[in-house]
Amino acid sequence: MKLQEYRAKELFRRNGCNVQEGKVAKTPDEVFDIAHEYNGKVVVKAQVLVGGRGKAGGVKLAKTPQEAREIAQKILGMDIKGLKVKKVLVTKAVDIRHEAYFGVILDRKSKKVVIMASSEGGVDIEQVARNTPEKIFKVYADPFLGLRPYAARYLIEKIYDNPDVIKQGIDMLQKLYNTFISVNASLAEINPMVLTPQGQLICVDAKIVLDDNGLMKHPELESWRDPDESTPEELEAKSAGLSFVKLTGNIGCVVNGAGLAMATMDLVKHYGDEPSNFLDVGGSSNPKKVISALRIITRDPKVKVILFNIFGGITRCDDIANGLVEAIEEFKPTIPIIARLTGTNEDKGREILKKAKIHVFSSMDDVVKKAVELAKN
Numbered sequence: 001m002k003l004q005e006y007r008a009k010e011l012f013r014r015n016g017c018n019v020q021e022g023k024v025a026k027t028p029d030e031v032f033d034i035a036h037e038y039n040g041k042v043v044v045k046a047q048v049l050v051g052g053r054g055k056a057g058g059v060k061l062a063k064t065p066q067e068a069r070e071i072a073q074k075i076l077g078m079d080i081k082g083l084k085v086k087k088v089l090v091t092k093a094v095d096i097r098h099e100a101y102f103g104v105i106l107d108r109k110s111k112k113v114v115i116m117a118s119s120e121g122g123v124d125i126e127q128v129a130r131n132t133p134e135k136i137f138k139v140y141a142d143p144f145l146g147l148r149p150y151a152a153r154y155l156i157e158k159i160y161d162n163p164d165v166i167k168q169g170i171d172m173l174q175k176l177y178n179t180f181i182s183v184n185a186s187l188a189e190i191n192p193m194v195l196t197p198q199g200q201l202i203c204v205d206a207k208i209v210l211d212d213n214g215l216m217k218h219p220e221l222e223s224w225r226d227p228d229e230s231t232p233e234e235l236e237a238k239s240a241g242l243s244f245v246k247l248t249g250n251i252g253c254v255v256n257g258a259g260l261a262m263a264t265m266d267l268v269k270h271y272g273d274e275p276s277n278f279l280d281v282g283g284s285s286n287p288k289k290v291i292s293a294l295r296i297i298t299r300d301p302k303v304k305v306i307l308f309n310i311f312g313g314i315t316r317c318d319d320i321a322n323g324l325v326e327a328i329e330e331f332k333p334t335i336p337i338i339a340r341l342t343g344t345n346e347d348k349g350r351e352i353l354k355k356a357k358i359h360v361f362s363s364m365d366d367v368v369k370k371a372v373e374l375a376k377n
Contacts, residue, residue: 184214249274
């Protein structure tokens with residue numbers, strides 16, 4: 001779950017980080033009032049969950065409240081990488097002496113939390129990693145002791161040489177790490193961390209990605225989810241207890257289990273076609289999930305065939321079959337539907353599907369080959 005910049009800054013602020021002052025506005029008049037409150041010189045920033053807002057014209061400096069209003073009129077309603085700007089963050093402008101990057105991320109390869117810092121702030125860290133990787137410095141947090149001051153000092157002294165600034169940097173980096181841990185994040189970034197001419201470190205941009213699996217510990221943050229982060233189909237799937245990700249192919253996949261779903265998509269590509277989605281109905285035997293899955297997939301006009309690949313363990317094949325028959329009776333899809341059933345109650349499930357005149361397989365290779373054949377023909 002990605003957080004809007006203003007939400008991420010709120011979490012940093014709660015954990016004691018020195019964050020640039022700002023307020024959210026939804027109309028040009030609100031932007032004018034906030035800019036007037038901040039004595040005119042402000043930055044108006046589009047709040048959308050994509051990178052490259054500045055390059056797209058979604059971040060602008062205004063020197064007067066009237067100019068801020070005019071800028072807001074252009075930014076609000078703007079389309080940035082397919083997302084419509086519905087609100088902006090109006091912040092006090094900050095004089096910049098230097099920009100740095102601070103970040104905390106879960107490194108899945110080492111299975112540790114890695115803390116990163118770079119003197120190359122204000123640009124995509126991926127670009128820095130690609131062009132000048134030697135300018136990114138890293139330390140790993142101790143899983144029991146967290147980020148120790150000496151480890152934070154090692155990173156900060158790679159960027160700053162002023163003792164007062166180093167002291168601030170150590171404090172900010174530890175608070176960034178504490179924010180990351182406190183909300184079960186998978187990513188937390190300050191980019192840029194600005195050093196002002198007066199020698200003060202200020203967080204002027206923020207990014208946090210929460211681990212959905214940790215939201216049960218922080219139910220209050222669920223309301224911060226931006227509905228534009230997900231497609232309507234993804235939101236519907238989530239409410240139905242399904243895991244769904246829209247892709248670009250034309251073979252609709254309904255599978256139980258994430259590993260089997262990935263293997264199914266790999267096999268579709270292996271035999272020369274592309275999956276239209278990742279859809280995992282999970283380990284439940286509730287036929288209603290199958291109905292919800294079919295409802296979501298049949299909305300996609302690109303889908304030419306629907307492939308069910310079920311390995312029955314906890315999931316009963318006959319329940320899946322009953323759900324599929326019920327869904328077909330309800331939606332009456334015009335595209336082919338084929339299935340592979342194996343595992344618990346597979347004989348009952350196959351019999352149910354055969355009576356409904358649905359072609360059913362026992363081999364995963366065979367069902368995927370058939371799906372590709374049907375899609376191409």
